[in-house]
Amino acid sequence: MTGRQEILAWAYLSRVTEPPCGELADLVRRTGPVEAAERIRRGEVEPGLSQRTAARRHHDCAAADLGLLQRRGGRLLTPDDDEWPHLAFAAFAGAPVRDKPQGYAPLALWVVGPLRLDEVTERAAAIVGTRVPTAYGEHVASDLSAGLAEHEVAVVSGGAYGIDGAAHRAALAADGVTVAVLAGGVDVYYPAG
Known part of the structure; x- marks a missing residue:
């Protein structure tokens, strides 16, 4: 597995279902982004997640999205990046937010701008x-x-x-x-x- 495979997987996962999606977040947490993306593409996921990803499972525009983002001077941030704004999402922590079970932080953030997002959000x-x-x-x-x-x-x-x-x-x-x-x-x- 390469860094490129991981970033492509994160980009694909960020579009494959309407966020927030607890089932997807849990799958990524259990298997990692590359394996999660492969399981979704093959349709080898739990019925609830399969239903939520069915419309977009075969629509993979990750490489094109990342190319466009790069041309615009942007970057894709994931929770693994040191620039990820952990403090901004601390309230989510996978737990319900305001009694709503869909209270999950985003899987990835598409960022354009020169400043570090973690520093800005502090x-x-x-x-x-x-x-x-x-x-x-x-x-x-x-x-x-x-x-x-x-x-x-x-x-x-x-x-x-x-x-x-x-x-x-x-x-x-x-x-x-x-x-x-x-x-x-x-x-x-x-x-x-």
């Missing part, structure tokens, strides 16, 4: 809200974000229109760090409009 705060805010809501989000940035706290949001966008713009205007957490994938621009 001092970070999330500012999120409606996509259709009032002027006052945008003002408050901007003030909060600028204040956080001035105190060297990274602003994390979802990159959407409205409060999220106001938070990102204010952090950047204050020469701060901002992180956009996007669920769409490395090949999907968000927001679309």
